[in-house]
Amino acid sequence: MKYGLVGFSGKMGKEIIEVFSEYCHQLVAKFDRTHREVQEKPDIILDFSSPEALKETVELSKKFLCPAVIGTTNLKEQDISMLNELSALVPVVYSSNFSVGINVIKNILESFKLEFSEWDIEIIEFHHRKKKDAPSGTALFLSESLGNVPIHSIRAGGIFGDHKILFANEGEVIELSHRAMSRKIFALGALKAAEFAISTKASFYTFRDVLSKKR
C-alpha cells in the first residue's frame, strides 16, 4: 500500500517506516513540524505523533479521502470528537496502544472485573525518562476497565513500556503484567490496523476491533 505518515522523523515514525518497508509498503507522503512532502496520493494516513499534529492529519485524511490510523496518546475529548466526525467519511482506527498483548489484557480485565470486585487494585507503569505524559495512555486505557483505579508512574532509564496491574486481598496477590521489548511491536500493530482500515467501511474502530475482526 502507499501510505502517508505524520511525524515521520520521530522515534515511532522511524519504526513505522522500517516495518512498513520490510513489507514493501511505500511512503508517499510525509509530514513533521518543519517539513511536508507529498509525492503521490496515499491509500492511508498514519499519525503516531503528538496531539498538536492531529488537526492536520484529519484534514489530510479528508482531502485524500483515505482511512486514518491514529496512535497519538494524550488526546483531549475534542480531539476524539474530531476523529468521530471524520469516521463518517472514512474508516478511522484509534487506540492508545497498538500492541496485541495490551489488548488481550484489556479483554481479560473487562471479562473478569466482577471476579475482582472485592480485591484492591493498583496499576504501576514504567517508561523511559524522556516520556512526557504521565500516567501513560495505556495505563489510563487499562484503568478505565476497572473503574479508574490508582496509577503509579515511574520514569527511569530507557524502559520501552511496562504495565503491571496488582490485585490484592487479605491473603493473596495476583499480578498481571505486560512488557514491550521494543517499539517494533507498535509498528507491527499499526500495520495490522492499516491493512484492516483499507479493506473496511467508514466507521470508528479501536485496535481491539482490528484484532477481533482479524481472527
Add this chain to the structure above:
Amino acid sequence: MKYGLVGFSGKMGKEIIEVFSEYCHQLVAKFDRTHREVQEKPDIILDFSSPEALKETVELSKKFLCPAVIGTTNLKEQDISMLNELSALVPVVYSSNFSVGINVIKNILESFKLEFSEWDIEIIEFHHRKKKDAPSGTALFLSESLGNVPIHSIRAGGIFGDHKILFANEGEVIELSHRAMSRKIFALGALKAAEFAISTKASFYTFRDVLSKKR
C-alpha cells in the same frame, strides 16, 4: 457445623482448626497417623493431608454418610475414582487448590487460551524447601488448561506458594502470577467448600463449582 478432620496435627490441619474455630465450628472427630478420636458424628469430614490417608477418609465419609472436602495433592487416578464413587452417596468437593485467586486465574486461562495460542508459555512455581512433590498440584492444574506447558519448580526457604505463567512472543512478555501470603487462605477456602457441601446434593464438585455457585 460439627466437623471431622483427617491430618489434624499437620500444618494445614492446624490452620483449618484455627479458621473453623474463629467461625465457631466444632471439631468432633480427629485423625492422624497415630491417633483417632471420635466424640460425635460429624456433619462433614475434611482431609488436606497425604494420599495414604485417603482410603480411611472415604470410609469415614461413608460410615457417617457425611460430605467430604478433599484438598490432598498428588492423588493418583485410582484415588480420584474412589472419590467419584463416593460422590454417588454424598457431596464430594475435591480440588488441588482452595484459593480464590488461583481459581480466578484458572478461569482466565480457559477463557483466553485461544488468544495465547501463538505465544510461548511457561509456568514457574516457587514453594518452601520442605514441599515433597514437584511440580505442585496447582501448577499441573493450571498447565492442563494450556495444553500442558513446561513447568519449572523452585524450592527455597519458606515460600508458601507462588505461581507465575509467562507468555512471550517476539516483542512482548505477559506475566500472570499468584502469591499466597499464608496458609490461612486455603483454610478459608476449605470453609467455603464445607458450607457449600453440607447444603447441596450428592455429586462430585471442584472448588470452582463452589465459587461459581456462591456468586
Add this chain to the structure above:
Amino acid sequence: MKYGLVGFSGKMGKEIIEVFSEYCHQLVAKFDRTHREVQEKPDIILDFSSPEALKETVELSKKFLCPAVIGTTNLKEQDISMLNELSALVPVVYSSNFSVGINVIKNILESFKLEFSEWDIEIIEFHHRKKKDAPSGTALFLSESLGNVPIHSIRAGGIFGDHKILFANEGEVIELSHRAMSRKIFALGALKAAEFAISTKASFYTFRDVLSKKR
C-alpha cells in the same frame, strides 16, 4: 530473660509474645493504651508500637535501668534525641526494620552506591491497606543510602511488606527486592536485638550493629 513489652495487644506485640515464649522468655511487664501491669522487674523493655508510646517506654527503661529495643517507625527528630539521651544510661537498639534481609540490602546499597551513580533509581514499596504511614520507614531507611531517591507507596490487601529498588539506564534494568512473608521475622529480629542488648554496654545501636556484632 524477663521482658517488658509496650503495645502488647497490637499485631507486632502478639507476634513478639509468641516468638519470645517459643524461646522460653517471660513477659513480666505489659503496657498498652488502657492497661499497665508490672509483675516483676524486667531485664529489658521492648516497644514496637507507635510514637505516642515512646515517652513512657523511655521512662520505664530509666526506672528499671534496663536496656530498650525500639522498632517504632515514623519517629520524629526529638524522639531520636530522647533515645540518644537514654543510651547514655543503658544500651538502646533502635531500627525502623528488624529483618535480616532488609539490612543486607542496606549494606549492598551503601557499598555499591558509586557503581549506581549514573543509573536512575526509584523505590516502590507495597504494604497492607491498614498501614498508616507512607512512605514506609523501611523505604526511607533504604532511600537515605541512595541520596533520597523517589519512593512510590502502594497500599493494598494484606501485603506484609515488599520493597523494590529499581535501577535503570539506557539499556538495562536491575531490580533488588525484598519480601517479608510474615511478621514473625521482625519478632525474631527483636529477639536477636534483645539478646544483644542485655549483654553489651550502654550506647546507641542500630539493628545493623546487632547483626555485625553477632557474626
Add this chain to the structure above:
Amino acid sequence: MKYGLVGFSGKMGKEIIEVFSEYCHQLVAKFDRTHREVQEKPDIILDFSSPEALKETVELSKKFLCPAVIGTTNLKEQDISMLNELSALVPVVYSSNFSVGINVIKNILESFKLEFSEWDIEIIEFHHRKKKDAPSGTALFLSESLGNVPIHSIRAGGIFGDHKILFANEGEVIELSHRAMSRKIFALGALKAAEFAISTKASFYTFRDVLSKKR
C-alpha cells in the same frame, strides 16, 4: 580505531557494526563461515560468535599482533587455555557478559556471599527461543560466585536476556534481577573493552577489569 570482526553477519556482529560506526570506528577486516575479507591491518579484533570460530580468531590476532576482545559463550577449558596463551603476546579481554549491570551484580554477589550463606539460592534465566545453549554463560558466570547454585533456564519468545537470583530463608525472599533491553548494551560493552585493550599491555583481562580500570 580500525577493527576486525569475526561473525560480522550474525546478530551480535551487526549490532557491533552499528555501535562502532556511530563512534566512527572503521571495519577493516570481516569474517564469517563463508566469507573472509581483509582491507587493512586491524588495530583490534573482536569475536562474539561461536566456539568453532575461536581458533581462527586467535590466529588472526597473532598474525596482526593486535589485541582481541572475545565475547563468545560456551567456551571449553582448552579454548580458555588458548586465550591465556595468546595473552602473553597481546591484551586479551574475555567475558561471557559485556553488560555493565551484570558485572555490578557479579561484584555484589562476591562481596556479599557470606551474608547469604544461610539462604537458599536459585538462579532463573530467561532468553529467546532460538538461544542454543542452556544454561546461559551469564547464569554460569553468576552461579560460580555463589558456589554453583541451581539454574533454571526458560526459553520463550524474543526475550533478550533476563537473569534473576532468588535468595530465600524461612520468612524472607530477596530477588536480584537484571534485564537487558537490547543487544546494544553488549555492543557498547565491546566498545569499552576494545578502547581499553588497545591502550594497555599484554595480559588476560575480564570485562570486570575493564570496568574497574575505567573508573
